[in-house]
Amino acid sequence: MGVAVRAEGCTKSFGAQRIWQDVSLTLPYGEVSALLGPSGTGKSVFLKSLIGLLRPERGAIFVGDTDIMRCTTKELYEIRKLFGVLFQDGALFGSMTLFDNVAFPLREHTKKSESQIKNIVMEKLELTGLLGDENKLPGEISGGMRKRAGLARALVLDPQIILVDEPDSGLDPVRTSYLSQLLIDINAQIDATILIVTHNINLARTVPDNIGMLFRRQLVMFGPREVLLTSDEPVVKQFLNGRMQGPIGMSEEKDEAQMAREQAIFDAGHHDGGAQEVEGIIPQMQAQPGMPVRQAVLRRKERVREIMHTLPHAAQAAIRESLDRNDN
Ligand SMILES: Nc1ncnc2c1ncn2[C@@H]1O[C@H](COP(=O)(O)OP(=O)(O)OP(=O)(O)O)[C@@H](O)[C@H]1O
Numbered sequence: 001m002g003v004a005v006r007a008e009g010c011t012k013s014f015g016a017q018r019i020w021q022d023v024s025l026t027l028p029y030g031e032v033s034a035l036l037g038p039s040g041t042g043k044s045v046f047l048k049s050l051i052g053l054l055r056p057e058r059g060a061i062f063v064g065d066t067d068i069m070r071c072t073t074k075e076l077y078e079i080r081k082l083f084g085v086l087f088q089d090g091a092l093f094g095s096m097t098l099f100d101n102v103a104f105p106l107r108e109h110t111k112k113s114e115s116q117i118k119n120i121v122m123e124k125l126e127l128t129g130l131l132g133d134e135n136k137l138p139g140e141i142s143g144g145m146r147k148r149a150g151l152a153r154a155l156v157l158d159p160q161i162i163l164v165d166e167p168d169s170g171l172d173p174v175r176t177s178y179l180s181q182l183l184i185d186i187n188a189q190i191d192a193t194i195l196i197v198t199h200n201i202n203l204a205r206t207v208p209d210n211i212g213m214l215f216r217r218q219l220v221m222f223g224p225r226e227v228l229l230t231s232d233e234p235v236v237k238q239f240l241n242g243r244m245q246g247p248i249g250m251s252e253e254k255d256e257a258q259m260a261r262e263q264a265i266f267d268a269g270h271h272d273g274g275a276q277e278v279e280g281i282i283p284q285m286q287a288q289p290g291m292p293v294r295q296a297v298l299r300r301k302e303r304v305r306e307i308m309h310t311l312p313h314a315a316q317a318a319i320r321e322s323l324d325r326n327d328n
Pocket residue numbers: 014019037038039040041042043044045046088
């Protein structure tokens with residue numbers, strides 16, 4: 001069963017550079033959540049904070065009932081075993097074969113025999129489509145294969161919490177769909193709490209139960225997928241539609257004057273050819289036939305019903321529609 005992860009009033013700076021402030025959110029146990037945000041807004045820093053690799057200077061982070069910013073080193077070591085993490089760069093050991101990379105956490109954290117380890121490693125390599133590549137070195141395979149090897153490694157300890165940082169980067173669209181399906185199926189099978197950091201609009205629209213977004217050093221929102229997907233926030237709309245028009249600039253946030261000039265051009269009918277605009281909400285991806293029913297979906301329904309009255313109207317309408325359709 002999954003473990004909830006909760007950030008409370010977290011603020012993180014490096015020296016004088018404030019990355020984000022007063023971030024509070026709960027990754028509900030066993031649900032799939034996604035964190036979006038333009039490059040450099042501190043998504044990876046947030047992910048690393050959740051496992052105690054980086055320390056926000058203010059706030060608290062609870063994994064289950066344990067405040068990982070205040071627990072002992074030994075407790076933190078135990079807590080880390082609950083996690084499977086795919087770092088943005090894959091973080092494979094360059095001098096080890098894929099087999100040894102994937103086997104590493106098992107050799108490090110368990111007393112399993114080499115034959116047990118082999119069974120688990122081969123199963124995860126098969127799951128991620130890498131069977132036959134186990135003797136290759138990370139330098140001998142493609143970027144997408146390295147991503148998948150990192151994912152295989154993140155899964156070997158049967159984690160209760162899975163954090164994946166841009167699992168889709170370097171993957172082609174077809175493999176991204178397979179990967180999305182894999183994450184949903186894993187969630188159905190082991191009810192793990194999952195956080196996906198991504199730039200992938202399609203993945204964000206179809207995979208997570210909950211979505212949040214970091215922008216201008218704040219968590220703009222975090223909640224049921226319908227809230228962000230129906231939001232009128234300019235930054236959210238810009239991001240979901242991959243447009244240039246909006247508050248997100250190439251290297252930094254735009255100032256008010258720049259935004260007003262662009263808005264005028266946009267209003268005059270010149271659209272900038274971003275990704276295809278989508279109206280409404282695409283139904284969520286479901287576990288494949290033969291998989292157990294995703295318990296997260298059932299729990300989320302109850303949770304969402306309770307907080308329904310606190311949500312914006314558009315989100316309420318979308319939630320009602322999905323409850324009626326009963327599509328997941
Ligand atoms: N260990 C570190 N020391 C100092 N600054 C850091 C460190 N790690 C990250 N930063 C800074 O924190 C900011 C946020 O970085 P982060 O990698 O979290 O962004 P991101 O949202 O994941 O971006 P992307 O989408 O490009 O991966 C950046 O300005 C980065 O330079």
